[in-house]
Amino acid sequence: MLNSCLAQSIIKRGGSTFQVSQLCRKCLKRPESNITVRRLLSSKQASPVVKLGDEVYYGTFEKTLKYVKLFSLINSAVVLSAVPFLMTQNWEKLRKYRATSAFAITSAVAVGVVLPVFLHTMSKKYVTHMFYNWDTKHFTLRYYSLFLRKKHLTFAPEDVSMPLKTGFATHLVKERPFFIAKQYFYNENLYGKFLGF
Structure with a gap:
């Protein structure tokens, strides 16, 4: 059963087309829906589906x-x-x-x-989006490479730590520094899950 305010959108990037469903911030209280990114290839090939989960974070400086x-x-x-x-x-x-x-x-x-x-x-440390998969209990964060390619990193909450040195990075994810602001999470409970609480 999908959430009532689930909005479908088609994203065209390069020669690829992605179908993305997104939740609004207010409706992300229950894990009722799943964001799927489906790459629509030619009709001769099977289209792979990558399940990222629900969008739980959006960096406003993207x-x-x-x-x-x-x-x-x-x-x-x-x-x-x-x-x-x-x-x-x-x-x-x-x-x-x-x-x-x-x-x-x-x-x-x-x-x-x-x-x-x-x-x-x-x-490269700035996280633009973060997704949470309710089935696997893993987060996936998105950031940009040097040539503006979207990169993803999937991790468990146990892989997150706070850096000892302050700087542009606020969290270490799999020993890599990232800037993740608490106020950009859609829900404070999700931020707690992100930190492993």
Whole structure:
């Protein structure tokens, strides 16, 4: 039996289509429904079904994170593609501006390489969604990779610990640091389950 406010939505990402059912925050008091992500392949192949469970957490900075990382990647592609062009320029004309030109090229490479790596090291810890499977009693969290690919990590509540050092990470999940804010859980009881209480 499905919950009355269960909303179905179709998500198109790349060449794949996902069918996702989501619960609103108020109705997540009882485990009555199950989120299923179904990848709709061609009719010749069987479609695999991945059961993530109910969505219990939503990080509100997901869109901002995607836009910042996308801007950074596009910026890096433009800068790194312009460096070979700048290196083939006639340096005789730029002889009196040699120091300025070297500084500009060095800065461009630093922005093109260092900025995306720095942003990735910070944003790879940010959890955008978390799901709870009531059958297996496991959580699955979602985060983004360097090239904006969705990554999933499935874990049991016993795999969660609090880090001793403070920083951008608030929880260790399977010894990996993640930023998970308590206020983004739909229900405080689910946060207790997440911590293993």
